[in-house]
Amino acid sequence: MSLRMAKSPLSLGQRHPRYTIAFLALFLCAYWYFSTAPLPPRPVLYKHNDELKTRLDREERKYRHMLSQRQELITKYGPTPAQVTMFPPDQEPWPPYTVWDFFPPIFNCPHELDRVGALGDGGKWMCGVSRLEGKPDCVIYSFGMDSSYSFEATLLQSTQFCQVWIYDSTKGEDAKSQIPRSLRHRAHFGKLALGASDKRGPGDNPKTWTLKSLMAENGHSHIDFIRIDNEGWEWETFRSIIRDFTVERSAPPQAANADADTPGASGWHVREREGVLPFGQLQIELHVWNQRFQDVLEWWEMLEASGLRPFHNEINLVYANYNRHSGVELAEYSFLNIRGDNAFIKDYTPDRPEGERGPQVAPDV
Template sequence: MAKSPFVLTVQRHPRYTLALAAFVLCAYWFLSTPTLPPSPVRYNANNELQARLEREERKYRAMLPQRQELITRYGPTPAQVVMFPPDQDPWPPYTVWDFFPPLYNCPHELDRLGALGDGGKWICGMSRIQDKPDCVIYSFGIDSTYLFEATLLQSTRFCQVWIYDSTKGAGAEGHIPRALRHRAHFGKLALGASDRHGAGDEPKTWTLKSLMAENGHSHIDFLRLDVEGWEWETFRGIVRDFTMERGNPGGGGPHAPNKDNATSGWGVAEREGVLPFGQLQIELHVWNQRFQDFLEWWELLEVAGLRPFHNEINLVYANYNRHSGVELAEYSFINIRGENAFGVALAAAHSVS
């Protein structure tokens, strides 16, 4: 039987046998070696970033007396401020949104992700999470396209995105490109201020604290909420679950004067503790809200460490509901407390300034 040219070559040139054996061993080692997880990202102590954050905080606190002056001018108390003044004399030139400007500048690049029109969201510092191995994103309340969540997945290497909605269940993963679905997780549930997810509860409602524990998460890099008016109660629960009042506010209501808050610039007691996310994007629905309640809720976010860096009024809703006020607005907040991807953290290996 005639031998193949390959066998003849190996017999005549033993060095080819050694080369072949080395190739086989290398291929076996490459294919059998488990893939190591990516090294954790650590952020350099950046003095310039620290200085910018401190400047923004000083500027933000300097705004608080101006807010009070505006309330005094058009109130003079929060209970007397109208959310959307009527079109009649004396025509006060404001809406509720003028009391809550996003004056805290994003300390990184600012990007708008998702749809060009309705549905797009603003995020500060995408570069801080695009290569972050333990990146965690939660998104509550989904539009019909999932474009924002898909864009987040496309823009990052390792981010895992948990997508929740009380009306969407099986088949939701079909909205995410197939190549990205291994990093997308879906659940049919609502976010709330208390846990109601027993056998007879519908819809299943989870607090953020319980849901994070269920998923085994200690942090969320980016949290997005669009819960159609339930944000007021829900976020009071989140602040209550993760922070506590600093000292005794002395009672008397959220805007009653007391010695603890006299110099703080806020009418609510300051709070200790760290909210478990680095950044928040939330749509506010002020349907039937009173100004004093909105103010108390907003200040609760402020004393818990959140600072607004961007807002976008929902003009699509305003266009289709011209008989009412401009009642919907998207706000983006950065968390200035604790160590998170968007603030100042400790220096270590695999660092990003």
Template sequence: MSTVFHRHPRYAVLVFAILAGTVWLLFADSHGPILQSGSRDLSLSARVSRAENIYQKILKGRKGLIGKFGPTPEKITMFPPDVSPWPPYTVWDFFPPAFNCPHERERIGTLGDGGKWVCGLSRVEDKKNCVVYSFGINGESSFEAEILNRTNHCEIWGYDFSVNSFGPEIPASEKHRTHFHPYGLAGNDNHGPENKVKYYTLQSLMDLNDHKFIDILKIDVESWEFEVLAAFVEPYLQSDRPLPFGQLQIELHTWDKEFPELLKWWEKLEQGGLRPFFQEPNMVYNNYNRGRHQDLTEYSFINIRGRNAFVSDD
């Protein structure tokens, strides 16, 4: 073969060109649209669009799964009883984290309970007026500490009525970028002088702090998350405004929840533009509560509506 190539170099060049062209076309076909210039569209808007196309397939799949095991949401149980050889599904099968984070995806904070999965922390590394809200401190602030260490301007507002401050992970040199209040988060305000614990809605706290937008929102409030987000999201849906945060890290506590209730709540988040890009079961909870269903799990969402730092270059 090498002798043929030496004697007929033009033939060798032609063969190489054909092989290279074939490889290029196969790669292009499997990796997305090609621009007229011959290169794949790698812009942020294109990456988000491709991820949304993939996620829309999941929505169709969810309808199919409900039809298979329901056939209506009212007939779906969260965690069906054991059947041979195994239960056919769990509630989390209906809500996979199928949206592709268009940036680096990494765990921020400690391994194990306390850390959270974030999409594109680098996008706010130098962002001026970067705002982070953290609900549920519980004496552990490795997540908040790493955000402070990795960004230049982000400030963090923390809330938890069960403790008096952020955890010990916050270095003294960065405490000027933190703001702590022993308040509870709820679906309605209840913070009169007679209340031992003062409860605020998310919108009330934003108004109190004069914040129009939150870049990263972390919520871990022991099942209050359902009423908190339902109350917060609804006015934005009614007025067709984008939700005023870039991404959401949340622990879901599905204690005593029914599937139609969870489905309706989840679909409200999706309607508002939230897309799950990561899920992590709470294995600490599982270990201490063996024999129970996996009714606690962590989700991370990115907001694809509006022009926030995670989906827009503006």
């Protein structure tokens, strides 16, 4: 009797080797994907900066001291604001100044200072971008785009939660292509102009909104960072913003018998203002076309009296190069709002996104 070796049953892998290889490949890909997928962003819980208040107080004392130096410069070349020339001619006695020398950005940023966006035209100077990196309720407004979106795109890439509202009088939703696809869900576009009054009727083109009306429409009570390029309309537009959100103090800036060109106890020719402007930081391009020095001074002091302090400026040399017959009439200024509880002047613990757990540590007061 012949004996036969019993055959062992074939395994699934032996019967269908191609399917087995495909299954293993799929399993390994799935494992790799889920094990390396980025975790959802978490807000930054800031550590206390015990030096922040000390730094701000020091810069304010230094800034107040500068006001007397500004008045000395006005007296030297005026002697009143109405007699100061914006851009003195190239002739004796050759006064060594331009209008920008009266408004130096000497208030140091108490955090890191970064130029955000492209080199050349388009990039903007910001103070403390790190304060917005993990802020869940971060709101940014940007007005007047021209052709560059590098600042807005870079700011979106540098933060986890910031929502950016981008407005221009000539561009709308079609401008979305300028923002990387992965960031567009945090970018919002509108075709409108920022102005001193609301003009949104059927015949108004472009539609004009005040900042107060636009914030109400969007449901915002505070803006972390606002950028404005109004092509010369910034003077009346910002007067409207200041009137909408602040009021003059009742005490006059100088004694009743003092000359109108003499600054009062505050160091300004205008009354100090009460209230808090609705943003933490401002970046604005100033166009002094056909402006008089006394009007620029009054406008600037109104910003100072409302709590804004310039920490950086950048003269627009591209414009000066294209228009060599004129002066350096355009300049970008960055301001910090030293009033209120904005993220740049106060330590804070942001709310965790929905679903997060764990204790939060409130900052010391």
